[in-house]
Amino acid sequence: MTGQSMLQAEHNKQQPHHSDRGILSIVGTPIGNLSDASPRVIQTLKDADVVLCEDTRVTAKLMSRFDIHVPLERCDDNVMVSRTQSVLERLYAGQRIAFVSDAGMPGVSDPGQYLVDAALDAQLKVEVIPGPSAVICALVASGFAMDHFFFEGFLARKAREQSRRLTALSSIPGALVLYESPHRVAATLAVIAEVFPQRQVALVRELTKVHEEVVRAPAPELAQCIARRENLRGECVIVIAQPSAQELSQLQAESAGASDAPVTLQEALAQGVEAGQTKSALAKSLSKQFGVPRSEAYDLIVQYNQNLQ
Structure with a gap:
């Protein structure tokens, strides 16, 4: 056996076979109503060696509800990069690791994608356990056409940045979906009314909960309605209807011409x-x-x- 062959053989001995490696389970969790947790979600969490999560206090409530006794470890955006290598090593060692966000599907405006990307690059097994999605629920609840849609997630907090970003999204030929906190939703709707004065907009909040609500109106009217309300609660999803054919044609004409490529x-x-x-x-x-x-x-x-x- 040549020296190179001996080195390769030794390397293969040290590396676990793919079948001996663990699995990273990306688990979708309820967005409000814990009864939405599927049997597969519950079983996956029970079978895990460890559950990685954004906030151990939030996930502990879900674990307690279904009598799941598995160690929890914080793995949010602030520590995701620094902990990824150790997670990969544990997967190589054969552990079953579940990852959850505070609510909904990890990776969708929540931590998780970096970890999934790294695991796939390392040729480790990743599975997705489906769960509720605020994006899809809100789209359906809005009643707007959704053959095409664009999910933006959270906008910047400053009105000027919001306006600039919404203007950039205005020529997308589909519905726009945004997340917003109840404390900032009135201000954000006011900016939306300025950028999209002709569009229909829906505010969907408290999804899957007792006080679930959908308020739909032309953007200026909806902004005024929500501005008059006090103590608005619950995480909010804003759905902006797709542009009319006339608006889209005008927007595309205005935005014709490519911008300069970035140099730094x-x-x-x-x-x-x-x-x-x-x-x-x-x-x-x-x-x-x-x-x-x-x-x-x-x-x-x-x-x-x-x-x-």
Whole structure:
């Protein structure tokens, strides 16, 4: 046996076979009503060696509801990058690891995608356990056409940045879906009314809960209605109806012509965030384009988003 063959054989002995490796389960959890947890969700959490989560206090309530006694470990956006390597090593060692966000499907405006991306790059097994999605529930509840839609997630907190981003999204030929907190929803709807004065908009809140509500009206009317209400509660989803054919034609004519390509990392980062790229995908792109470590690019994106808020 040649020296190279001996080294390869030794390497193969040290690396567990794929069948001996663990599995990363991305688990969708209820967005309000704990009864929406499926039998498969419950069984997956019970079978896990550890459950990674955004907030152990929030996930502990779900675990207690279904009498699940599995260790919980915090793994939110602030520590995701630093803990990913250790998670991969545990998967290589054969552990079953479940990942949940506070509510809904991880990776959809929640932590998780970076971990999934890293696991797949490492050729580890990843499974998705379906669960409720506020995006889809709100789209259906709005009654708007949804053959095409764009999920934006949370906008920046400053009105100027919100207006700029919404203007950039205005020519998308489909419904727009946004997340917003009850404390800021009135201000955000006011900006939406300025950018989309002709559009129908729906505010969907308290999804799956007792006081679930859908309020739908032309954007200016809805903004005025919500501005008059006090003590609005519950996480909110805003659905903006797709543009009419006339509006879309006008918008596309106005936005004709490509913008200059970014020449610095910061410019590329800003354009990627503006275009709605996920942090994981953008970090991977920046790493490849500018030769920086992906973890460093990811940290820059997180910092950039924090500065916008």
